[in-house]
Amino acid sequence: MRMVEAFHTCHGRKLFSKYSLKGTPSVIFIAGLGDSSESWDVVQDRISRITSTFSYDRVGVGRSEAAPLPRTCLDLVQELSELLSSIPMEPPYILVGHSFGGLVARLFASRYPAMVSGIVLIDAAHEYKELAYEKILPEKLISVNRAYLENPMLNREKIDKLRSYKEVVDHSRQSNIPLSIITSGLPDGGDRDDGNDDNDGDDGEWPQQEILQMEQRLQAGFKRLSTVSKIRVAGRSGHYVHHDEPEIVIEEIINMLKGMEL
Structure with a gap:
């Protein structure tokens, strides 16, 4: 297996990607907000021994x-x-999305269903999750949480979340594409959103256990897709399951690949 690092121009901007070619399905890794392709190093290296893989840095991230x-989820899907069309990475694709990357994976699969043979969601963000959080947050945190939902300049990639959520909802439909949902089993610091610069770190005010339970309920709802x-709970993992328990993510991808051989 040889990993290729390359830059390709999309909409006039150079984007960095890292890929290996070893047959199909090709596994496409989509990081959470503010995370680069390096977030996938351990999992991508292992899966690259089996099939083609691809990871990349979104606009304004990494290299x-x-x-x-600001931009929206649809911009990320088109990008x-x-x-993918700029490199010899052939469909069908298994999309592996972490956190906000799960929304990108879902919207991509909705727009290009013939190109997608499987989806793995890793502690994926639910659309309008900030509104769900308001049911469990103390009063003094609700305005902070709402500002993060409504103001794109407060997240690491300046994504317009309200427009992005609407794009995902408008294109959402049930499919027969195999879907594996991996959710974390441990509470994190901050508000569990890897794109929130302002609320990273636990100051003792965010109700972490309640947020974890809310996230698990929201992500269980993905089964309807x-x-x-x-669904599988990574009992020893926080939000970054692919860092805390990479073997679980690797196993789910391999199982999906094996299922497609039947």
Whole structure:
């Protein structure tokens, strides 16, 4: 297996990607807000021994050039589609999305269902999750949480979350694409959103256990997105399951690949 590092121009901006070619399905790794392709190193290296893999830095992240802001989830999907067409990475794709990357994976699969043969969601963000949080947050944190939902300049990639959530909801439909949902089993510091600069770190005010339980309920709801879905709790992991228990993510991807051989 040889990993190729390359830059390709999408919409006039240079984007960095890292990929290996070893047959299909190709496994596409989509990071959470503010995370680069390096977030996938351990898992990508292992899966690259089995099949083709791809990870990349979104605009303004890692080694990729910046772009006019703010942007939406649909912008990210179009960017990924164009980037994949620039390299010899053949479909079908298994999309592996972490946190906000799960929303990108879902929207990509909704727009290009014929190109997607499987989806793995890793502690994936639920649309409008900030509104769900308001049911459990103390009064003094609700305005902070709402500002993070409504103001794109407060997250690491300056993503317009309200427009992005609407895009995902508008395109959402049940499919028969195999879906594996991995949710964390341990509470994190901050508000469990890897894109929130302002609320990272636990100051003792965020109700972490209640947020974990809320996240698990929201993510369990993803099962409705596919007629072939399952959920697994990573009991020793916080939000970054692919760092805390990479073997679980690797196992789910391998099981999905094996299922496609039947």
